[in-house]
Amino acid sequence: MPTVYFSKEGQNYLQKGAEELKVAFGIIIGQKSYDDKYNIIHLAKLLEDEESISSTQETTPSLETVDVQSLADQWISASKMTPGSFSVIGVFMSNAENDSNDDKQTKNIKKMLTKLHKLVTNSNSTIGYTEHTTDLEILFLSYSAPSAKSNFKIFSNSSSGGNLMPADCKVFEKLPQWYLFESNYELEDVFPLTNNQEEIDVENQFNAILQAVKLNIQNSEIFIQQQNVDDNTTLESYLKENSNNKKNDVPHVFNASILLTANVSNEFLIKIRPFNGTIRFSGIVSSRIWSHAKNTFKEIKESIRRDILRSLAARIQIYCDGLTDTVLKTDGVVVNEPPRRIYFCNSKSQGGIQFSEYVFRGETPSVAVSQAKQILDMDINSDCIFDDLEGLPEDEVSSLFDEAYEEREVQPYTGLGLSRTMYVLAILVVLLVLLLSVLLNHLLL
Incomplete structure (x- = not known):
């Protein structure tokens, strides 16, 4: 089973986000190794602008109402700012209420992550030059503030609506070197x-x-x-x-x-x-x-x-x-x-x-x-x-x-390696020959 290494400091960040916003969404930055181990180094919640906040202040964000486009934009922007040893590897949801594991919750998670996967992989950005977006997996973290419990799943896209696979979580107190x-x-x-x-x-x-x-x-x-x-x-x-x-x-x-x-x-x-x-x-x-x-x-x-x-x-x-x-x-x-x-x-x-x-x-x-x-x-x-x-x-x-x-002009290739200096020399030679011809013609007559 894949293993996620998570810090106590990261849990505190999620706890604070849930207390402030009731439900907070954001991105996960970390490193995935070949042996299916995920090291999380940074969490960044999605910060909405004032207009978005005022229009949604009476409703609590949820999996059905989260702005997936904003999450995708944050994902792509953060990818440019992240060192090459790390990547944006997933998203999180920090909830002030107890986490639900019913079928409806699972369906909503798949729906949200399927849309996010499509937006990230189809974006017209430079992320496609450095990341393996064709087989992109998304780590999904659901955190429940009342129980202080972190639940990790790994999403892989498919024609049937995507698959969610559970992942083990290990919390460490001391930061790794x-x-x-x-x-x-x-x-x-x-x-x-x-x-x-x-x-x-x-x-x-x-x-x-x-x-x-x-x-x-x-x-x-x-x-x-x-x-x-x-x-x-x-x-x-x-x-x-x-x-x-x-x-x-x-x-x-x-x-x-x-x-x-x-x-x-x-x-x-x-x-x-x-x-x-x-x-x-x-x-x-x-x-x-x-x-x-x-x-x-x-x-x-x-x-x-x-x-x-x-x-x-x-x-x-x-x-x-x-x-x-x-x-x-x-x-x-x-x-x-x-x-x-x-x-x-x-x-x-x-x-x-x-x-x-x-x-x-x-x-x-x-x-x-x-x-x-x-x-x-x-x-x-x-x-x-x-x-x-x-x-x-x-x-x-x-x-x-x-x-x-500043004087150089880009010209179509002609097959001849003539430079501007050679053109000038050629013109001077022609003028010299012309002057000599006129002088000789004057002396002979």
Whole structure:
């Protein structure tokens, strides 16, 4: 039977939510391992706006009346802010009354979760690039405040209306220890615009490039502390082995280095072909993931890859959502600066686990405060924001880039490698020949 590891602090959060709202709904963030074990690290109740609260203040929320669309929106937004080692794995209902286990209650749970499953898997968001949404399972937690009892079930979607499977629950008093893995993924790639149209859809091009980057990262090798650690090794055994070796100090923060290999599909190999322009990706993606001692290095490496892709997909979507028009003409150079990643946590965060947000140039990191409250129901202050891992591009470098490219025009490929300088030299030679002809003709006559 699947086992859910739940903290006493999480129970206190549900108890408080039930006392304040009578019935509270929200999302569950955690980690699922290969052996069907779920570790819950954060709960965030659904915060309604003032208009919704005033319209429903005379009625108590229930499985029949909960705004499933808002739950799905919270799920998707929180997925962008969650480190790659964790995901939104389910939803909860905290009730001020005793929990009911009758057939009607079960039917309403299935109906609500079926709708939520459809909204999340069919959403037009970057969640599809990093999560396995086709076989998405939803952990459902029903908490009864009078009995202080947590009841977990796992929902899997099916054509018959979905299945609910019971899960065992283990409550722990002491917070587990989580280990931090840091890495920086450097992007310096040029991708061709292969369409023959004079206009391109920026979002479609970015999404196609994201698939190419995903393929590269999936085929990459990841070294831990400059070592090629076997995938089947658990972090616990690795720590024990290094602690027994006096020559090696067990680090508090592990460094992960990503090495791209040449084992990629023929679709993305270098080849000569016509194109209407290029898109250049340049910069560094910061990554931080947290691992439990029981995790294998296969899980850790997959979490690092997922975190990088999730971060890239999130900032691309945020950037495209801010465009007034995603269609651009291929007759010039456009320099874009997607948002950079910052990290934050609250004082009660388990094991120092940090979430992330994305800010554009000119925006202050304090924008993370409102997002953390609205999406994650997390109160943070400026001391808990870490904004120095992805620095802004230097203005001097940006100006040099602009000067180098301000005269450049993106032209369709003609098969000839002629540059602007060669065109000018050719014109000068023709003029020189013309002048010499006129001079000789004058002297001979």
